[in-house]
Amino acid sequence: MQLGKTQTLKISDKNNSGWILTDESGEKAFLPKIFIQEDKEIDDEIEVFVYQDDNKLKATTEIPLAEVGEFAVMSCVQSLPSGAFMDWGIIKDLFIPYKQQKTKIVEGKRYLVHIYVDEDLELITGTTKFKRNPQYQDLPLKKGDKVDLIMMNESELGWNVVINKKYIGLIYSSDVFKKLYPLSEEIGYIKEIREDGKIDVSLQPQGFENIDEFKKKILDRLEENYGLLYLSDKSSPEEIKDEVQMSKKNFKKAIGGLYKDKIIDILEDKIKLL
Structure with a gap:
């Protein structure tokens, strides 16, 4: 069993x-x-x-928010001196002992929880204590894979994230082009799996072969703004990041492709739909 x-x-x-x-x-x-x-x-x-x-x-026959070995965001339904009970989507709540709480869990609040089996007690248990950027071996992931993310917390390097409910990775600050929030869910892409087993993640697909996604985002913004967008290849990286949440490099590739396809015109200080 x-x-x-x-x-x-x-x-x-x-x-x-x-x-x-x-x-x-x-x-x-x-x-x-x-x-x-x-x-x-x-x-x-x-x-x-x-x-x-x-x-x-x-x-x-209920489906839990997560199984043993996985992470999920859960709400606390009861907090006691001995530990906290979390709603994990099934009829029985998940118990997190006090010693497994990074900070005291408060009833009604949401927390990122990892589920494991306590080897001494042989009981399914939760914890809010986990390693940052652990080293992995034989990952079922490869560079470029599209993945589901849970935002953990912001650090000096960037954002720690949970990948596909099972692995912890890092989005470097230089790859963040939008406002992020702890416990929110995002779509990401495996940027690199390093030799030490750590995982680098990006919020955007890598490489020119994925430029269609950036083209679509620019077209969506153009349609929202009546066919005009006050950005050009001379705009600053900060302006581009604020307006379309992508790097200047990817923006220039995307508008170059749209211009070549005769979908937009690139003017001195703006682009417009043709």
């Missing part, structure tokens, strides 16, 4: 309270009646998430 993971189990028995589910080894988990699907019979398979409740394995 994979604790804290979504998996496919077999229905081995039924009673008035729910179903008994088993894995290939014969280990059992209980699925309460409220999650039962009436079209299922004995020996049918069902996909469930397995968790613990009162030292017993239970299952749910």
Whole structure:
């Protein structure tokens, strides 16, 4: 049985309270009646998430915000001296012991949480303490991959981020062209996986082959501004960043392509749709 993971189990028995589910080894988990699907019979398979409740394995058809080994933003539903209970999307709340809280968790507030199994207690547990920019091996990522990001916090180098709910990376300040906020979600791109296993991320695709995305952003802004945008290849990097959230290099490539395609005209202090 994979604790804290979504998996496919077999229905081995039924009673008035729910179903008994088993894995290939014969280990059992209980699925309460409220999650039962009436079209299922004995020996049918069902996909469930397995968790613990009162030292017993239970299952749910609910989808958690994150599984063991993943990060998610969660709200605190109750804070006690011993720890905090977090809403992680299923019927049972996730417990974060006081010693696993980076700062005291306050009821009603949202926090970035990592889920793991406490090896001593063999319990699914949450923590708000995690390494910044850890070193990874054998990553299922490559340069240029489009990824989902959760913004962690801003540092002297830039922004620490969670990549695809599993990995921590860094967006350097030089690659930030928009206002960012802790716990917000963004789309990013793998910029570099370094030899030491650390991950550099960008908010924009890299290279000329991805220039279409920048072209679209400029066209969208032109349409919003009645076909005129008071930017040109002579505008400052700061002006371009504020207006279209991209580097001057990518802006010049994009408007060059749009001009070549006879979509825009480039004037002294502005560009306009043709």
